[in-house]
Every structure is written in structure tokens, then in C-alpha cells.
Amino acid sequence: MKILSNLHTHSQFSDGKNTAREVVEAAVEKGFTVLGMSDHGYTDFDFSYCMHGERLENYKPTIRALQEEFADRIRVLCGVEHDFFGPDFAHEGYDYFIGSVHYVIGNGIYYPIDESAAKTQACIDDGFGGDTIAFCRSYYDSVVKCAQMKPLFLGHFDLITKHGVPDESDPRYISLTLEAMDAVLETGVPIEVNTGAMARGVTTAPYPSSFLMRRIAEKNGTVTLGSDCHDCTKLDYAFDVALDCLRNSGIRSVLVYDGTQFVEQGI
Ligand SMILES: [Zn+2]
Numbered sequence: 001m002k003i004l005s006n007l008h009t010h011s012q013f014s015d016g017k018n019t020a021r022e023v024v025e026a027a028v029e030k031g032f033t034v035l036g037m038s039d040h041g042y043t044d045f046d047f048s049y050c051m052h053g054e055r056l057e058n059y060k061p062t063i064r065a066l067q068e069e070f071a072d073r074i075r076v077l078c079g080v081e082h083d084f085f086g087p088d089f090a091h092e093g094y095d096y097f098i099g100s101v102h103y104v105i106g107n108g109i110y111y112p113i114d115e116s117a118a119k120t121q122a123c124i125d126d127g128f129g130g131d132t133i134a135f136c137r138s139y140y141d142s143v144v145k146c147a148q149m150k151p152l153f154l155g156h157f158d159l160i161t162k163h164g165v166p167d168e169s170d171p172r173y174i175s176l177t178l179e180a181m182d183a184v185l186e187t188g189v190p191i192e193v194n195t196g197a198m199a200r201g202v203t204t205a206p207y208p209s210s211f212l213m214r215r216i217a218e219k220n221g222t223v224t225l226g227s228d229c230h231d232c233t234k235l236d237y238a239f240d241v242a243l244d245c246l247r248n249s250g251i252r253s254v255l256v257y258d259g260t261q262f263v264e265q266g267i
């Protein structure tokens with residue numbers, strides 16, 4: 001079974017390697033039926049990888065033009081990956097938005113939690129007095145609130161684990177993470193199974209971790225696949241691995257976007 005739809009992709013409008021046109025062309029080449037562009041929405045505290053200035057102004061018109069130009073070959077959508085700490089209005093006017101948390105605020109400073117283990121540790125030390133669990137609690141509080149904003153789906157639930165901090169076998173971590181997962185599932189928002197860190201060679205399994213996938217299965221939650229693509233040669237990177245992980249966790253279907261809505265597809 002092949003998934004020929006991906007709503008989590010980045011281009012040079014934010015921190016992706018390719019132009020939006022190259023990403024669309026790669027999707028057509030792969031036989032995709034639906035492609036959602038979802039460059040990083042505006043955040044006023046960090047310009048290093050979000051859309052801002054001219055790029056932000058040109059994004060929607062460019063994607064709309066590609067949508068029209070490629071309409072007979074693929075359904076292109078103009079989405080955005082909205083960061084939880086971005087301004088409320090920043091996700092408006094798009095076909096959809098992904099809700100994601102990329103930062104934890106420590107001592108008034110926004111720390112990106114997906115950059116490096118050292119940066120994550122600096123946030124724990126400077127912002128939480130070395131208390132890793134308090135740091136995790138702050139992150140997952142934001143994740144739950146992000147889901148409550150009702151995005152089309154919630155991006156990379158446990159991104160905080162990307163660089164091996166915190167220890168996922170700590171019972172306190174497991175307990176607070178499951179609690180957050182339950183609260184997210186209560187919103188009914190689909191959870192993304194994200195292969196982005198696998199594509200970068202950082203991890204060998206998708207987000208979320210297997211114990212969380214099992215929780216989703218137990219509670220009959222819904223999931224969708226996203227490659228968080230920053231390189232158009234990896235548009236559906238490790239989707240087969242992600243599907244295996246889902247099956248092994250007891251999940252029997254994924255949501256696939258058909259151009260206007262999510263439809264359930266058995267796996
Ligand atoms: Zn993200």
C-alpha cells in the first residue's frame with residue numbers, strides 16, 4: 001500500500017532546500033495525488049527558519065499560482081506549519097494549518113528544542129534549574145494547548161526527544177507524556193506520524209514513540225503520515241517504516257487527505 005499524499009513539506013520560503021516548484025514537480029514525479037506546502041509560519045522572536053518579510057508576502061501568491069498551473073496533475077494546497085508561540089492570526093488565510101511546538105521558554109528565552117542536545121540542556125539548566133521533568137511538563141503543556149487550537153493535525157508530538165534528552169524510560173516522563181497524549185486525543189485532532197528526523201539521519205523511528213502509538217491505538221485516536229520534507233528527494237521518506245510501526249502498535253488505519261478532507265485508509 002502506498003500513501004500518495006503529504007501535507008507536511010517545506011521549501012525555500014522557510015528552511016527547505018528546494019524551491020516550491022521543485023517540491024511540486026517531485027510530487028508529480030512520484031505520482032502523488034495531493035501535496036500540501038506547509039512552510040514555517042511567522043514567529044516574531046526567531047527569524048532563523050520562519051517565513052518573514054518578502055518571503056512571507058510572496059508565499060501565498062506563489063503557491064496559489066502553482067496550484068493553478070499543476071491543477072490537471074496534482075492537487076496542491078497552500079498550508080502553513082504554525083508554531084504554537086507564533087501570533088494567533090499567523091495561520092489564517094491558508095487551506096489548512098499544522099499545529100506544532102518548536103520551543104520551550106526558559107527564563108524568558110525561547111529555546112528551539114529540535115536544534116541540538118546542547119541547546120535543550122541549556123534550556124533545562126538555565127530555565128528550569130536543571131529539572132528535566134519540569135522542562136518536559138512545560139513542553140507538553142504547550143502541545144496540549146496547541147491541539148486545542150484545532151489544527152488540521154498536530155505535528156511531531158514528541159519532538160522534544162529528537163536529540164536524546166530527556167530519558168524516555170523515566171517513569172515520570174512516561175506518565176506526564178501519556179497524560180498529555182490523552183488530553184490531545186480528547187480534542188479529536190489527528191496526530192501526525194512524522195518521519196522528518198529519520199530523513200535527516202537523526203533517529204531510526206518516527207514520532208511519536210511506540211508507547212505513545214500504543215496509547216493512540218487503545219484510545220481509538222486518529223493518525224496521519226507526514227514526512228516533514230525539507231528535501232524534495234525525500235517526500236515520502238520512510239513511510240513504509242512508519243506504517244510498520246503503526247501496525248505493530250495496533251493501529252489499523254491512517255487518515256489520508258484527498259484534496260478536500262481526510263479519508264480513512266486501512267493499513
Ligand atoms: Zn515542525
Ligand SMILES: [Zn+2]
Nearest residue numbers: 008010081228
Ligand atoms: Zn515541519
